Amino acid sequence: MPSLYIDGKWTAGSGGTADVLNPFDASVVQTVDQAGPDDVERAVAAARAAFDTGPWRTTSASERSALLRRISELLVRDKEEIARTETxxxxxxxxxxxxxVDDVTAVFRYYADLADKDAGRIVDTGMDNVLSRVVHEPVGVCALITPWNYPLLQLSWKVAPALAAGNTMVIKPSEVTPLTSVMLVRLCEEAGVPPGVVNIVLGEGRSVGAPLTEHDDVDMVSFTGGLATGQAIIRASAATVKRVAVELGGKNPNIMFADVDLDLAADWAMTAVFLHSGQVCSAGARLIVEESMHDDLVAEIARRAQLIRMGNGLDETSEVGPLVSAAxxxxxxxxxxxxxAEGATLVTGGARPEGPDLQKGWFYPPTLLTGVRRDMRVIREETFGPILTVETFRTEEEAVALGNDTEYGLAGAVWTPDMAKAHRVAGALxxxxxxxxDYHPYVPAAEWGGMKRSGNGRxxxxxxxxxxxxxxxxxxNTDPAPSRWFSGDARVREEDGP
Structure with a gap:
């Protein structure tokens, strides 16, 4: 079945095909079509026409709300199939x-609820003859570019509000993990999204993403991914002065004070970084621990990390799966x-696992490093994998300084039963x-995004x-009258007489 969706039709691409591989054993899950620049041009043209002359832009907020709700219902219906494909x-x-999938469903429900409650506002001008309103209108054609680690979830954060606002869009998922993005577009089609409103093109950044971000008829780019790519998108979008919202990852501090229970600290230090094998933009990859509990906590994390069960994501007993690719x-x-090489100490992990069931896949074990310094690459750069580094502090001020000593600013956590201290540190980060x-939870009603080089927008x-x-x-102005601003107005009055 064709993998591109342009102007309400499923179609093959001009860029050939590509295999999507299962990270567990490198087997081919599916072969998908690849777009070329001509396909991007057609998709943008379809979205442009659907926005400028189609019915979508003028649909009522209640109609858009109902459509989003239908999509959420279809997500519930197909939950198991979608989840299996995502794995x-x-x-x-x-x-x-x-x-x-549950989180994606919640996002569509949230924006279904919000879509028809966002009518703008009346501005009080202090003048009886003036009605002043601020109204909300769609931006236009949106290019939505998503990462490989949470392909469906990250896409929902873009598609749901974009549809709720009345925009049209061209979706470009990661070439590594496109399958559930295609599934979501099929659900949009089934729910009744008009032709041209939602389009999807598959392929690599240079052949698909770049033409999208540079296109004159694209009004907005929303991108989630790596810092270097985000910077390139911002530069490319500058020529057309289009709106750009980017989320570019993080190097996230997980700060533990010594008054935290050891069992709790070890449990959440691991949960923060090893979920999805650390391939999470908000992962707590930097454990910043009060010096007095360092040795005990490191020993307990190392003991537990060696017990984590790696395996096939479809196996219900697996606790973590493989990394996404060999690269x-x-x-x-x-x-x-x-x-x-720079002097860190390896406590556990650090080498490919030897189990026979793990040899074909791209597995890497939970890895713990101590003795790190702030100038090390593993501390400065986003590792995006199952690597936990440990730094120490002695004072609250030092903990905050370490937490902020990064060019990123996406997420972080502070652990202590002392609420006053907790809120001081949270406020300073x-x-x-x-x-x-806590670590990782979010709700659709709360904004998500970064400071500094973690991005802009929310x-x-x-x-x-x-x-x-x-x-x-x-x-x-409900009762207009001549302004009489310029001197010629007085002559007009003299010529007209009393």
């Missing part, structure tokens, strides 16, 4: 994939090698999300909808 595509455990595993291995005595929450809206001011 085959990304390698993550089926348990995680099911949670992802990404090589990148993780390089990070560990460079850290050891320059990160878009800060958890206190997804989710009311602000996530506003990213896809233009805010227009309409000033209505």
């Amino acid at each position: 085959l595509d990304t390698g993550k455990t089926l348990k995680e994939s099911r949670i992802d 990404h595993r090589a990148k993780i291995e390089d990070f560990v090698a460079s850290a050891l 320059r990160h878009g999300t800060v958890w206190i005595n 997804e989710l929450g009311p602000t996530g909808l506003a990213e896809y809206q233009e805010h227009k001011h309409i000033w209505h």
